[in-house]
């Protein structure tokens with residue numbers, strides 16, 4: 001099992017955001033995590049890749065309220081709950097965050113190099129760069145451009161490209177299609193399938209259930225901090241209750 | 250006179266640029282408004298005085314030792330006083346003010362309010378168009394320009410520079426790229442204090458060393474970062490030369506000008522805040538999370 005999450009619980013102050021989440025992703029799979037706004041999808045990814053723990057550490061001594069995080073996260077069988085975020089990347093568990101978050105004032109090139117931070121200078125990462133350019137030719141054209149001036153779609157390509165520069169075994173992508181025009185959405189989903197074909201396992205957080213279920217091997221439906229259903233897309237879509245209540249279809 | 254103003258303005262601009270860039274780096278990366286920044290600049294100046302005048306070390310050696318010691322002091326203060334409360338912005342601001350006052354009091358108690366000085370590294374002067382320009386001034390100008398180029402190279406061309414810029418823009422995402430943001434913050438403090446200390450070393454032969462010498466550069470530096478846009482490196486650079494030349498003009502052209510220099514800087518600051526609060530190169534701090 002590449003990723004195993006057992007009984008993950010996260011509280012911000014007194015609000016329980018995640019309530020005993022368990023999920024698994026096997027090597028080579030494309031798995032989605034879907035659910036309505038505020039279900040806790042991003043928090044799942046943030047907890048897995050160490051950001052919640054980081055937030056907890058940083059918040060010490062402020063008025064921001066207590067963060068608690070419980071449960072186990074195993075990556076390739078090794079527990080990583082205590083591993084700091086910046087070391088989790090090194091293991092190959094890479095997180096492409098919500099709202100794309102490029103380094104807006106840096107060039108496309110510098111953004112990609114930041115993704116490759118752990119792997120040395122330009123010389124050592126040329127192969128990775130070439131792969132990213134092959135997937136997203138538009139990034140090569142915009143190499144010198146300040147990333148804040150890219151279009152939304154291009155910024156998403158950059159965010160995914162940057163994450164690929166971190167040499168993921170498991171790539172967690174948070175809502176890549178949000179805010180994009182339908183054509184661009186399809187493009188982004190196509191790219192994700194292509195990335196998966198190169199051997200990268202993918203955990204995809206999305207709201208766009210209809211398009212996502214046709215791509216994935218398995219899916220988890222999250223609502224109010226609990227996994228309330230899981231399985232193949234077709235099966236989930238067949239279930240009237242899940243369709244109506246949780247997927248809004 | 251014109252040449253005097255140009256040389257003086259260039260030196261002041263470069264010195265302020267070095268100070269303001271160091272200040273902006275720490276502000277950007279660690280979100281610390283370091284009021285003690287110019288007090289550390291003063292610390293380097295005092296240490297050079299102690300090394301060269303009181304201990305009789307060769308001036309260059311005294312300068313090198315002073316820079317190293319000041320950086321160490323900065324790092325110790327950061328680890329002990331600042332980092333534990335780093336996310337508590339108001340507390341950090343107050344702590345840096347306390348550090349600055351402490352340094353001032355330490356030097357006041359140790360050396361009194363006397364005006365102390367350090368001899369120039371090079372003697373002699375050049376006469377151009379009737380204006381006397383000392384070699385020490387030219388050296389200070391040359392070295393500060395070299396340092397500015399060096400900082401730019403470090404930021405734009407090195408891997409650590411990239412980590413520093415990334416962390417300044419979005420700590421969380423920098424974390425996700427494998428950058429240890431606490432280590433980056435520590436490195437940034439070292440670079441920033443190092444810049445302040447080296448700037449102290451460059452200009453100490455040209456200025457008087459006394460316990461309130463950190464005040465005027467602090468006011469100028471704050472005015473510069475407000476003018477340039479809080480957190481913007483280019484802004485610090487451009488703002489520094491604008492205010493550096495403004496100061497030279499005021500000092501050389503107006504009677505009693507040197508009493509007015511702080512008021513000019515503060516007026517610029519207030520004007521900028523009223524008219525264009527984001528400054529010349531306004532950076533909107535990316536909202537984190």
Ligand SMILES: Nc1ncnc2c1ncn2[C@@H]1O[C@H](COP(=O)(O)OP(=O)(O)OP(=O)(O)O)[C@@H](O)[C@H]1O
Nearest residue numbers: 012017035036037038039040041042043044098207
């Ligand atoms: N740092 C935080 N402090 C306090 N509450 C938080 C924090 N992060 C998330 N929450 C709360 O946790 C809940 C889940 O948030 P999360 O971002 O994980 O949802 P989501 O499923 O990703 O939603 P969306 O689809 O809108 O992105 C929300 O109610 C949110 O307000």
Ligand SMILES: [Mg+2]
Nearest residue numbers: 041042043098
């Ligand atoms: Mg989300």
